[in-house]
Amino acid sequence: MLEIALGTPPADIAGIVYRLGSDVVKTPLRAHEKNLDSIPFPAWQLLDLKKYPPLDSGVENGVDLAREPRVSVIFSRGCSGHCDFCSTWWIWRGWRCRSAVNMADELELLYRDFGIRHFSFADDSMTVNRERVISLCDEIISRGMRIAFHVTTRTDCVDAEMLAKMKAAGCYNISFGIETASPRLLTRLGKENTVEASERAIALCRQAGIRATALLIAGSVGETWETIRETVAFLRKTRPDRVGCVGGLWVLPGTKLYRDCVSRGLINEDFWLTDEPYMTYTAEHSLKELMRMRDRVSNYDSTLYKIVARIKRTLRWPA
Ligand code: SF4
Structure with missing residues (x-):
């Protein structure tokens, strides 16, 4: 630029x-710039930070999450994973991170000069380097910042010690890209992770007093109502604090999924000349069916769903 x-x-x-x-x-x-600390902080003074929406509820670390604007910051770029549908690791070619001191300096600037107490780390996989995360938390604590923050990461990149430290520094919610609880689909998506790791991550968050959000995809390649039921069973067992579920897999340019769709004749390069931001993978299920799958996962615990499902079973309707 x-x-x-x-x-x-x-x-x-x-x-x-x-x-x-x-x-x-x-x-x-x-x-790629390897030293992220060499990049200046954003010109925060040019923004009206009070316009950032709070986007949560409750009080954490003395911060009223429903009132304090939640400002986005970023600690790392990329991801250690290689999921077939994801453009993050492919665009950023690996994972890089700022130093803990540099990140804490920016947080402190926002905290002291702008009065910001509520943060969201916009990283795709914030906790890949546990020592770096622990150092950042130590910096936040030792500088006397009473903040609350939200992060997103992989379920195989958390442990009890790190979560305890994150909690002490003000972490109140972690969103995990779980996608599905079907081992077959995890393999098919190139997720390089396990259902057991996700179960463990949610349990560890609960022990640490951090909310866990399960991010899921209903309608991946190979999804069936049987695999949807596996995901529903997982949610009932693990009971994350929140579920964020998209209906249908987004086909993003540059991904392995995109190349597969091109080779199968499902998409061609002219798609990007349209106004659509991405293609939804509908080779196996219609959009309507994908929305039904999403609703099933999102409402995994609703009483109404259970009643409807029981009636359907009684009448022998499809799921
Ligand atoms: S773990 Fe998440 S961010 Fe990383 S490659 Fe997979 S989908 Fe992308």
Whole structure:
């Protein structure tokens, strides 16, 4: 962006795509910045931070989550996973992290100069490096910041010691990308994780006093009503504090799933000339069916659902 702003000729800027007459020119890939601490903080003074919505409820670490604006910050980029449907690891090519001191410096700036008490870490997988996370929590505690924050990560990247430290620093909720509780589908999605790890992560959060949110996909490649029932059973057993479920798998460019869909003739490059931001994978189930699957997972514990399901079983209707 700086090179563009300085007027550097496009051909000399690595990592961009531009139009030259009727041609589309792509320059060589740009080397990633390894030292994230070298990147300046955002110009927070240009934003009205009070306009950030609070987006939660309850009081944590003395912070009223329903009243305090929740400001997004980011500690790391990328992910240690390689899920077939995900563009994160592919775009960021691995996982990189700021130093604990640099991250704490930005939090402290927002805390002291702008009065921000409520944060959301926008990382896709915030806890890949446990020592770095523990150091960040130590920095938050030793600097006397009473804050509350939310993070997102993988279920195989948490442990009891780290969660206890996170809780002490103000972590009140962790969103886990669980996707499904079917071992077969986890393998099919390239998730490189297990149902047992997800069960353990939710239990450890409960012990630590941190809320756990299960992020799920209903309608993955290979999904059936049987695998939906596996996910419902998992939710009933583990009882996360919240469930966030999307109906249908989003086919994002650059992913293995996208390439598979191209090779199967389900999508072609012209899709990106439309106004649609992504394709939903409907090769196996209609959109309507995907919404039913989503509703089934989202309402895994609703009494109404149980009653309807019982009636359907009695009348021998499909699930
Ligand atoms: S664990 Fe999450 S962020 Fe990481 S590759 Fe898989 S879906 Fe993407």
